[in-house]
Amino acid sequence: MRLRPFTVDVLLALGQVALLLLIGPEAAAVGWDDLDARGYALALLVIAPTVVRTKAPLAVCLVTYAFWATYVAVGYWPVVTSFGPIICLYTVALQCRTRTVGFCAGLIAAIWILGSLVSQDHASVPSVAAQAIGINAMVWRMGYLARRSAELARKTRAEQHERARHAVVEERGRIARELHDVVAHHMSVISVQAGLAKFVFDSDAKTARAALGTISGTSTEALEEMRRMLRVLRAREDDGEVPDAPMPGLARIEDMTDRVRAGGVPVEFRVTGTPRPIAPGVELCAYRVVQEALTNVLKHARHASATVELHYHRDHIEVSVTDNGEGVIPDRVRSGGGHGLIGMRERAKLYGGTISIGPRSAGGFAVRLTLPTSARAAPPGDDVTE
Structure with missing residues (x-):
């Protein structure tokens, strides 16, 4: 169970009161004045401000030091009430600037030395001064390290949040690209074939039936790819589910060209080199690029013919899609805005x-x-040319 800061401060104050009641009566045994009613009252005044130390660390520190200096100057044993001022110094080191912390550390050291002077044991002044400097420096350092740790934790959480947000954006972009590739291509083919079927429905039943068959096959393939995408998105890493439908690859490019050819665009498909296994991601990348290029031919160069070439080289593959249309290429395609x-x-x-x-x-x-x-990270520098 995590306690609230105010609850922690109250518990620390109660602990100081318990310490006061426990060792306060021992003051006379170590050569200091007995704690009377005034001594206990001053001690409680030293302790009380620490209840709100996290809300106003500097103000609480100065008030606590003022009461503690009064308590020490009167001649009471400083050790009884030293815990509160040390906590205040730690809090200031945790929340304030270095210059402010140095000022407060100097004050508490001065009050510490004042206690040794009041005791009239001047021989102990060097020892008390060394203790004051050493202990307060350690408290200062602890507060500083705690502050740096808190800042680092906040920075780490912010970076994790940013990475998570970036991952979500990238995943959305990937899904959007997949949806665009699946829907745009198949819908373009279906639109062309539907127009053809409507045009020849009464005059050429054979062509109309062929167009409807292409629409059926294309829509079925589109649904299969959409279902595969949904299975991938729904699958959890820990349940071992793997979509049963294979991801589109180089082997399906010929089927795609046949589908586009049925849509009325003459397409020639050529393969050179020796086909061999390629990383699945690379195959999908090549397939989607060819798909998008042929979709653009269907949309913007309907009266052109196209050529798809796949070249296998020793350490890379080349895929090209060219058309001979005098083509009306919209400004968005020329500028790369699509x-x-x-x-x-x-x-x-x-x-x-x-x-x-x-x-x-x-x-x-x-x-x-x-x-x-084989799939690898993108090299530095420009990787796209116009």
């Missing part, structure tokens, strides 16, 4: 790849992606 193009860049950066997006000199548009064959 969410899809932002997603391409983020994916390439995440897997340490490079990507080039822009119009071709011979006409049309091109997207070229280079990825290492």
Whole structure:
């Protein structure tokens, strides 16, 4: 159970009262005046302000020192009431600036030395002074370290909160990119095929049925990918659940080109080099970039033909999507303001790849992606070119 600061202060004050009652009667045995009613009253005045020490540390410290100096000057035993002033010095060191702490430490040392002078045992002054300096320096240091620890703890909590917030933002961005890639591509194909089916519904039943078949297959695949994403999001790390549907990869690029071809855009797919296993994240990155590039062809260069090329190299792969459209590429695509193009860049950066997006000199548009064959952190420097 954690106690409130005020409760702790009250308990410390009661502890000082108990100490006063316990060792106060021993004053005469060590050569000091007996504590009479005035002595006990002054002692209680020294103790009382410490109840609110955390609310006004400097003010409480000065008031406590004033009462303690009076108590000592009258000739009473300082040890009986020394605990309260030491607590006040610690509190000031915990909450105030170094200059203020030094001033308070000097005051308490002076009162300590005053007690040895009042006792008329001048031979003990050097010893008392050394004790005052040593003990108060130790209390000062403890308060300083506690303050630094508290500041570090606050900074650590703030950093943890910021990291958690950043992780949430990144995860939201990842989910948004996945949703965009799944929905935009499949809906583009479905929209094109639906328009085609509507156009030829009465005149060409065979073409209409083919378009409806493409719509059915595309919508089924979109639902499968959405379900896979939801299973990933719902799965807990400790329950060992793994989505049963595989993540899209390089092997499914050909199916995607067939789907786009059915949508009315001639697409040629070529593979060079020797296919081999690639890190799943890299495969997904390449798949999504091709998906987004073909989606843009469907949206903005419907009368063009496209070429998708996949090159396997020794330590990296290259994927390119080019079209020969005279294409109307909206300003947002040219300037890189579209969410899809932002997603391409983020994916390439995440897997340490490079990507080039822009119009071709011979006409049309091109997207070229280079990825290492194993996932790694993005290297420093620019990784995206236009």
